[in-house]
Amino acid sequence: xxxxxxxxxxxxxxxxxxxxxxxxxxxxxxxxxxxxxxxxxxxxxxxxxxxxxxxxxxxxxxxxxxxxxxxxxxxxxxxxxxxxxxxxxxxxxxxxxxxxxxxxxxxxxxxxxxxxxxxxxxxxxxxxxxxxxxxxxxxxxxxxxxxxxxxxxxxxxxxxxxxxxxxxxxxxxxxxxxxxxxxxxxxxxxxxxxxxxxxxxxxxxxxxxxxxxxxxxxxxxxxxxxxxxxxxxxxxxxxxxxxxxxxxxxxxxxxxxxxxxxxxxxxxxxxxxxxxxxxxxxxxxxxxxxxxxxxxxxxxxxxxxxxxxxxxxxxxxxxxxxxxxxxxxxxxxxxxxxxxxxxxxxxxxxxxxxxxxxxxxxxxxxxxxxxxxxxxxxxxxxxxxxxxxxxxxxxxxxxxxxxxxxxxxxxxxxxxxxxxxxxxxxxxxxxxxxxxxxxxxxxxxxxxxxxxxxxxxxxxxxxxxxxxxxxxxxxxxxxxxxxxxxxxxxxxxxxxxxxxxxxxxxxxxxxxxxxxxxxxxxxxxxxxxxxxxxxxxxxxxxxxxxxxxxxxxxxxxxxxxxxxxxxxxxxxxxxxxxxxxxxxxxxxxxxxxxxxxxxxxxxxxxxxxxxxxxxxxxxxxxxxxxxxxxxxxxxxxxxxxxxxxxxxxxxxxxxxxxxxxxxxxxxxxxxxxxxxxxxxxxxxxxxxxxxxxxxxxxxxxxxxxxxxxxxxxxxxx
Numbered sequence: 001x002x003x004x005x006x007x008x009x010x011x012x013x014x015x016x017x018x019x020x021x022x023x024x025x026x027x028x029x030x031x032x033x034x035x036x037x038x039x040x041x042x043x044x045x046x047x048x049x050x051x052x053x054x055x056x057x058x059x060x061x062x063x064x065x066x067x068x069x070x071x072x073x074x075x076x077x078x079x080x081x082x083x084x085x086x087x088x089x090x091x092x093x094x095x096x097x098x099x100x101x102x103x104x105x106x107x108x109x110x111x112x113x114x115x116x117x118x119x120x121x122x123x124x125x126x127x128x129x130x131x132x133x134x135x136x137x138x139x140x141x142x143x144x145x146x147x148x149x150x151x152x153x154x155x156x157x158x159x160x161x162x163x164x165x166x167x168x169x170x171x172x173x174x175x176x177x178x179x180x181x182x183x184x185x186x187x188x189x190x191x192x193x194x195x196x197x198x199x200x201x202x203x204x205x206x207x208x209x210x211x212x213x214x215x216x217x218x219x220x221x222x223x224x225x226x227x228x229x230x231x232x233x234x235x236x237x238x239x240x241x242x243x244x245x246x247x248x249x250x251x252x253x254x255x256x257x258x259x260x261x262x263x264x265x266x267x268x269x270x271x272x273x274x275x276x277x278x279x280x281x282x283x284x285x286x287x288x289x290x291x292x293x294x295x296x297x298x299x300x301x302x303x304x305x306x307x308x309x310x311x312x313x314x315x316x317x318x319x320x321x322x323x324x325x326x327x328x329x330x331x332x333x334x335x336x337x338x339x340x341x342x343x344x345x346x347x348x349x350x351x352x353x354x355x356x357x358x359x360x361x362x363x364x365x366x367x368x369x370x371x372x373x374x375x376x377x378x379x380x381x382x383x384x385x386x387x388x389x390x391x392x393x394x395x396x397x398x399x400x401x402x403x404x405x406x407x408x409x410x411x412x413x414x415x416x417x418x419x420x421x422x423x424x425x426x427x428x429x430x431x432x433x434x435x436x437x438x439x440x441x442x443x444x445x446x447x448x449x450x451x452x453x454x455x456x457x458x459x460x461x462x463x464x465x466x467x468x469x470x471x472x473x474x475x476x477x478x479x480x481x482x483x484x485x486x487x488x489x490x491x492x493x494x495x496x497x498x499x500x501x502x503x504x505x506x507x508x509x510x511x512x513x514x515x516x517x518x519x520x521x522x523x524x525x526x527x528x529x530x531x532x533x534x535x536x537x538x539x540x541x542x543x544x545x546x547x548x549x550x551x552x553x554x555x556x557x558x559x560x561x562x563x564x565x566x567x568x569x570x571x572x573x574x575x576x577x578x579x580x581x582x583x584x585x586x587x588x589x590x591x592x593x594x595x596x597x598x599x600x601x602x603x604x605x606x607x608x609x610x611x612x613x614x615x616x617x618x619x620x621x622x623x624x625x626x627x628x629x630x631x632x633x634x635x636x637x638x639x640x641x642x643x644x645x646x647x648x649x650x651x652x653x654x655x656x657x658x659x660x661x662x663x664x665x666x667x668x669x670x671x672x673x674x675x676x677x678x679x680x681x682x683x684x685x686x687x688x689x690x691x692x693x694x695x696x697x698x699x700x701x702x703x704x705x706x707x708x709x710x711x712x713x714x715x716x717x
Contacts, residue, residue: 053166053422054415060164061401066394069159074119074151075101076108078192078390080565080582083121083147087557087589088113116154116181119392120554121147122591124186125520127533127544131342131568131577136539139525141579144567145544148187149392150591153407153551156185160400161425171426182554184591188395188532190544191264192384260298260570261343264383269293269311269334271347276325277317290314290350291330298342298575307346310334341383342570342577386567386582395549398513403549406513410551410622412647416679430651434695437682439717442693446684452668453687454707460664464713467655468508473497473624473645478515478548481534482631486518494518495593495623497645501656515548516623517593521632526560527588528632537631553622555590556598562586594618594641617641657716662697666707674701682715693717 037045076082076099089096097110098118111118128145135141161168170177273291294307311334339345384390408415414433418424436445474496477487486494494516501508517530520537530552531537534545566581590596596618617637626639654660665685683694694712701708 053417057166058401064400066398066400066403067396069394071391073101073103075389075391078384078388079386086119086121116152119149119151120184121149122186123529123588125529125531127542129539130579132579135579139522140563142563142565144565148192150184150186151392153183153185154181166423168425168427171428172432176429184552184554186550186552188547188549189393190546193381195381261339261341264341265380266336266338267380268336271311271332273330276327278325288314288316292348295343295345298344398549402513409510410512410644429647433680436680437695437715442682446682446693448684449667450686454666454668457666462662464655464660464662466505468501468505470500470507472507472509474511475514475516476512476548480532480545480547481536482518482531490628495625495627497624513549514551517550517552518631519592524561528592552591553595555596557587558590560588593622595620654716659716661714663712665710667710669701669708670704
């Protein structure tokens with residue numbers, strides 16, 4: 001075959017394949033051309049490899065990150081109804097469904113509540129306090145911005161598998177299946193925002209009609225005078241609202257058109273002012289004036305000195321006595337700038353005065369506009385307010401494959417394909433995966449390969465020399481207040497587990513992509529919750545902060561002291577903030593690293609009615625060990641709580657057992673053996689030098705005409 005023009009094609013694409021031996025299927029997987037050889041005559045030879053579906057799955061994910069997942073179907077209205085409905089039908093005041101988005105119908109619809117599906121708003125302190133300090137004197141008023149949508153772990157994993165054409169199921173005990181459905185990945189953003197180029201469509205502020213403000217002079221002892229600018233009704237004017245009118249038309253002497261930000265947002269800004277001027281400057285003199293964009297915190301006065309200049313452009317007025325008006329225009333671009341709710345903005349014209357306060361120039365302003373985004377395609381990032389549509393956001397910078405590895409490492413999960421459907425995966429914890437190897441069932445489940453052994457090549461027996469000298473199980477450090485405080489005090493990661501082994505190999509380290517979530521509680525509230533904030537844990541000091549990806553467990557609703565959820569409301573006439581109550585509750589959605597007995601759900605946790613530690617202690621902890629200190633009133637029972645190390649305990653106990661051996665042995669295996677191989681099933685060998693049960697570690701199979709080299713690990717019963 002000769003190469004022709006256009007013959008150089010990518011060889012990295014894979015195709016599904018099946019390998020048969022004597023009509024017996026021995027392998028399903030993917031065939032990939034690894035290299036192509038072309039001789040002098042143009043003959044082509046293809047070198048190919050066949051990989052299993054697990055490798056194909058990993059290859060398909062590549063470097064995809066969590067934020068690559070399409071979560072648009074989880075888009076919903078940010079309001080109290082959806083917050084409480086996401087916590088399940090146990091909250092009887094709300095219907096058992098959540099709002100989602102139907103992409104096919106391009107409309108919002110309702111999806112019946114189901115554990116592990118969709119989104120969940122847990123009770124987490126994201127560091128938000130109320131604008132009105134009167135409502136920060138106790139913990140009875142919770143700002144709604146502390147409620148951010150998390151996504152169930154099961155939802156994430158399903159979307160990851162489905163995105164590359166695979167499916168999965170949890171193949172484990174009913175207890176672990178329920179446990180899995182309750183795992184959540186909370187929002188890790190310090191602030192709920194969304195980005196859009198469809199600026200008007202994503203806003204919920206009211207449209208303000210254009211008002212014909214006159215140009216009036218502000219009385220001042222300064223050398224600079226301020227002229228208010230007429231705001232034209234342009235398409236991007238919606239982010240502002242007209243504040244109180246200072247003065248009363250042409251006879252007034254104060255600025256009339258201060259605007260108030262109704263949103264916190266980040267955006268470019270464009271300031272355009274057009275007009276003309278005429279001056280009465282003496283011969284040989286010139287003058288200048290400037291156009292400014294200024295802002296300040298909300299004030300009811302118009303003191304010129306309180307403003308901060310964001311952008312300014314000066315215009316020189318040359319000597320121009322007795323000449324007609326000369327046109328001018330100013331066009332300024334302000335790059336990505338933060339604007340905060342309740343801040344006041346103004347575009348103003350400032351002119352120099354003479355020694356006696358004489359104004360030499362006259363102005364005729366024909367248009368003055370301020371728009372956010374410098375062009376129609378620029379994106380604007382806006383904070384989320386009640387009533388907005390919101391799509392839960394995945395943590396940033398986390399590869400999908402690393403996310404899965406983190407989950408599998410946390411719970412010691414084995415991932416394997418279905419024999420009849422290679423694109424369908426089973427996930428099982430170590431103990432369940434090797435359930436056939438326990439003493440109660442091993443005699444009836446083990447495969448007897450005693451007669452298949454080829455002793456002519458001998459048997460290689462080794463101890464497990466790969467056992468580490470020590471082990472370290474750890475979450476990832478983070479900079480939030482509690483993690484940072486703990487690290488500085490103890491010089492270790494919160495809840496890390498380190499212990500010595502009996503081997504000689506280097507340390508075995510398991511570090512997760514997730515960070516720990518220390519819990520806190522305020523006496524008298526009867527609520528336990530994570531704090532995702534910086535600078536402290538009290539109302540007076542805490543501040544919102546982005547955090548690293550976390551993993552928590554949903555414990556349903558628990559009873560607590562009554563509290564209110566509300567949002568901040570700004571009075572544009574007075575500049576005063578009020579707390580607008582949206583719901584009054586006496587329960588909360590307990591999400592934590594702790595797993596409580598289902599029988600204790602809906603009860604006070606972790607404190608009793610006197611604020612003392614409750615007898616209701618958790619049955620397990622997502623972390624690897626109990627911390628050296630707690631940030632709530634915890635009794636000694638919390639030190640004995642089972643941790644995620646439970647998923648490794650039997651495996652490590654087996655590996656460090658003095659009777660453990662590993663053997664390499666040649667065995668006659670047929671295509672039928674390979675077709676039916678299941679690594680979960682133990683093997684029994686009765687040999688001249690002894691007998692025992694073994695786990696299959698690896699098989700090197702070529703064909704039924706040759707023996708296979710099999711590596712086996714003894715099961716110590």
